[in-house]
Amino acid sequence: MSEETDTLQDLADQKYKYGFVSEIESDFAPKGLNEDVIRFISAKKDEPDWLLQYRLDAYRRWLTLEEPTWAKLDYPKIDFQDAYYYAAPKSDSDKPKSIDDVDPELLRVYEKLGIPLHEQEVLAGVEQRKVAVDAVFDSVSVVTTFKEELGKVGVIFCPISEALKTHPELVKQYLGTVVPASDNFYATLNAAVFSEGSFVYIPPGVRCPMELSTYFRINAAKSGQFERTLIIADKGSYVSYLEGCTAPQRDENQLHAAVVELIAMEDAEIKYSTVQNWYPGDENGKGGIYNFVTKRGDCRGDRSKISWTQVETGSAITWKYPSCVLRGDNSVGEFYSIAIANNYQQADTGTKMLHLGKNTSSRIISKGISAGKAQNTYRGLVSIHAKADGARNFTQCDSLLLGDQCGAHTVPYIQSRNPKAILEHEATTSKISDDQLFYCLSRGIPTEEAVALIVNGFCREVLQQLPMEFAVEAQKLVGISLEGSVG
Amino acid sequence: MLEIKDLHVNVFGKEILKGLSLTVPPGEVHAIMGPNGAGKSTTSYTLAGRAGYEVTGGEIDFYGEDVTALSPEERAAKGIFLAFQYPMEIPGVSTMNFLKTAMNAQAKLRNEPELDAAQFLRTVRAAAKELNISEDMLKRPLNVGFSGGEKKRNETLQMALLKPKLAILDEMDSGLDIDALKLVAEGVNKLRAPDRSFLVITHYQRLLDYIVPDVIHILAGGKIVMSGDKSLALQLEENGYDAVINKAA
Ligand SMILES: Nc1ncnc2c1ncn2[C@@H]1O[C@H](COP(=O)(O)OP(=O)(O)O)[C@@H](O)[C@H]1O
Ligand SMILES: [Mg+2]
Numbered sequence: 001m002s003e004e005t006d007t008l009q010d011l012a013d014q015k016y017k018y019g020f021v022s023e024i025e026s027d028f029a030p031k032g033l034n035e036d037v038i039r040f041i042s043a044k045k046d047e048p049d050w051l052l053q054y055r056l057d058a059y060r061r062w063l064t065l066e067e068p069t070w071a072k073l074d075y076p077k078i079d080f081q082d083a084y085y086y087a088a089p090k091s092d093s094d095k096p097k098s099i100d101d102v103d104p105e106l107l108r109v110y111e112k113l114g115i116p117l118h119e120q121e122v123l124a125g126v127e128q129r130k131v132a133v134d135a136v137f138d139s140v141s142v143v144t145t146f147k148e149e150l151g152k153v154g155v156i157f158c159p160i161s162e163a164l165k166t167h168p169e170l171v172k173q174y175l176g177t178v179v180p181a182s183d184n185f186y187a188t189l190n191a192a193v194f195s196e197g198s199f200v201y202i203p204p205g206v207r208c209p210m211e212l213s214t215y216f217r218i219n220a221a222k223s224g225q226f227e228r229t230l231i232i233a234d235k236g237s238y239v240s241y242l243e244g245c246t247a248p249q250r251d252e253n254q255l256h257a258a259v260v261e262l263i264a265m266e267d268a269e270i271k272y273s274t275v276q277n278w279y280p281g282d283e284n285g286k287g288g289i290y291n292f293v294t295k296r297g298d299c300r301g302d303r304s305k306i307s308w309t310q311v312e313t314g315s316a317i318t319w320k321y322p323s324c325v326l327r328g329d330n331s332v333g334e335f336y337s338i339a340i341a342n343n344y345q346q347a348d349t350g351t352k353m354l355h356l357g358k359n360t361s362s363r364i365i366s367k368g369i370s371a372g373k374a375q376n377t378y379r380g381l382v383s384i385h386a387k388a389d390g391a392r393n394f395t396q397c398d399s400l401l402l403g404d405q406c407g408a409h410t411v412p413y414i415q416s417r418n419p420k421a422i423l424e425h426e427a428t429t430s431k432i433s434d435d436q437l438f439y440c441l442s443r444g445i446p447t448e449e450a451v452a453l454i455v456n457g458f459c460r461e462v463l464q465q466l467p468m469e470f471a472v473e474a475q476k477l478v479g480i481s482l483e484g485s486v487g
Numbered sequence: 488m489l490e491i492k493d494l495h496v497n498v499f500g501k502e503i504l505k506g507l508s509l510t511v512p513p514g515e516v517h518a519i520m521g522p523n524g525a526g527k528s529t530t531s532y533t534l535a536g537r538a539g540y541e542v543t544g545g546e547i548d549f550y551g552e553d554v555t556a557l558s559p560e561e562r563a564a565k566g567i568f569l570a571f572q573y574p575m576e577i578p579g580v581s582t583m584n585f586l587k588t589a590m591n592a593q594a595k596l597r598n599e600p601e602l603d604a605a606q607f608l609r610t611v612r613a614a615a616k617e618l619n620i621s622e623d624m625l626k627r628p629l630n631v632g633f634s635g636g637e638k639k640r641n642e643t644l645q646m647a648l649l650k651p652k653l654a655i656l657d658e659m660d661s662g663l664d665i666d667a668l669k670l671v672a673e674g675v676n677k678l679r680a681p682d683r684s685f686l687v688i689t690h691y692q693r694l695l696d697y698i699v700p701d702v703i704h705i706l707a708g709g710k711i712v713m714s715g716d717k718s719l720a721l722q723l724e725e726n727g728y729d730a731v732i733n734k735a736a
Binding site (some may be wrong): 433434435436438439440441442443444445446447449453454456457458459460461 | 535536537538539558559560562563564568569571574575576577578579580584585588589592593596628645649
């Protein structure tokens, strides 16, 4: 596609500015899913035998599973044979590469997305703070920046396919230990066909010297993306990681089924932020990404901490419950979420906090915004095991409705086997009132800006959790996602 | 210069203003007084352009331009400011952020450059100090948990920063004790200027002891029934609305 048609498409849909399609020649696995396709993927990645076996076992198990239907989501049955499970730019050679080896066409895509792949570049508007980037395009990683600099302090940050070659023992030791291949329908599917994602290892006592981030881009038509991310923070280490995602605007739905596993050892802390901006479909509900994601963090060591922050603005369907297993004594789990559903988007998202260790504490702050004809559900579980003396949870779920054709639902599950646990739950539902809106207008603030301002205020506690590098972008995204939602 | 000519306004299908006419020249302070339900707030909302306040007849001329078809934000950019009887709370949005958004939005509508960050801070701090508004209050979410006095001081602060040509004060005195009232009135008086006019709307004459008007209008039954100098307020205070209005009729 020429630059001109790109521009036209950009103009046609200002609201989703990442909706452009890039004409990149790709290699595909044969369409559909069977053992041969899995062997194809594994061979493409030149994987060890144990991993092929892991995939095949998962696939055989997946064949016996049914899609979960308990979420408040309504969509036509997915034909899993009508998709490509592997798509990679032809120019991609399979070895680790430097930026100079990357196809200039691909570089242009990232330039358009505003993602810095040159180490001397910095994110727009941010002074002198480095952010390492792993750029995943369909089923492969294009490039990973700052690997050398990170390597000096022992931090490993690379595509998982590369880690399988350079640190096979680490991957083998941890892969599937937080989200087992048998976990659920989509996690099992992911275990069978996963293609790319990032691998992070922070050695004991190291504070990762920069933000790490992975940008996922689905480009090829009719292809699914099956991201697999594994982050290990060894004793006393710290890392802040951000995941971003975009996809072209297409009329058909595309599947994204990711698995993310986090492991925090003694005294370690992982801060995982997501700005999810997959194509949400058009205003009539046509197209958009189906996002079925299993994210779980294991606070394996005492006094460890895992904090999830998510800003979910994209996707036609979001099915996502980033969770924490609070195994270590005195470990801490946090979940901060903004979920925006506009037009015909449907979001069913929340978290699970499983308190196993003593004095474990968790905090859940969920902000759901519904507009248009969207449905937005918070679904969360707080589970306190018998031995979790001194466990405590605080949950706050706030819903904001724009208009009267959308829905907000709060479904909190609480299971406590320890009578001494302290559990607090607060929930509110509100609307942007005409009074508030008029107050802003009368000060000269136009409607869309006023809505963005009020919604950003509503989300403030969560936005504050984002790394500074991404907070501004996220605030803008909140405004853009709601454009046209108030008359 | 504000010229309201034979204004008819329907609110939810009911005619509330029935031929209101009023002229406020630049630099003057006019008061509108009237009993509860007379249409005072309706007048202020209509001037500010609130949706649902349907102008069925007459016009509102502002410096020679009929503004009845303009949106509220366009009117704001032209210099019409309404200090609300009940200022709205906006959770999570700091007062500082709100002020900046409003000032930049108006600059944009007027094709003027936005203020740079340092200049903005200096301007806000100076204006806040005049009104005894603390740095802490500027950081708190707009009007959330503010006392009555704080809310009205905040309205005055917004007025000071947005520098309107016409400021409409709707029941500025409601919910204020005497000290808070004095502070707000002092703030307003400092903003009096030859190119700025005020429309002070109030039920009680008390406010007019502190913000002394050039002209007082009495609004009843959806129109101005009587206008006069500040002694009119004292007559109202002594004899009550009914007596004064009946005498006028
Ligand atoms: N939103 C509304 N819906 C219906 N009637 C209204 C509404 N707002 C005001 N009114 C009516 O309009 C009249 C004037 O009200 P208002 O302008 O608030 O009077 P004032 O400010 O002088 O007390 C009253 O009779 C009131 O009941
Ligand atoms: Mg009133």
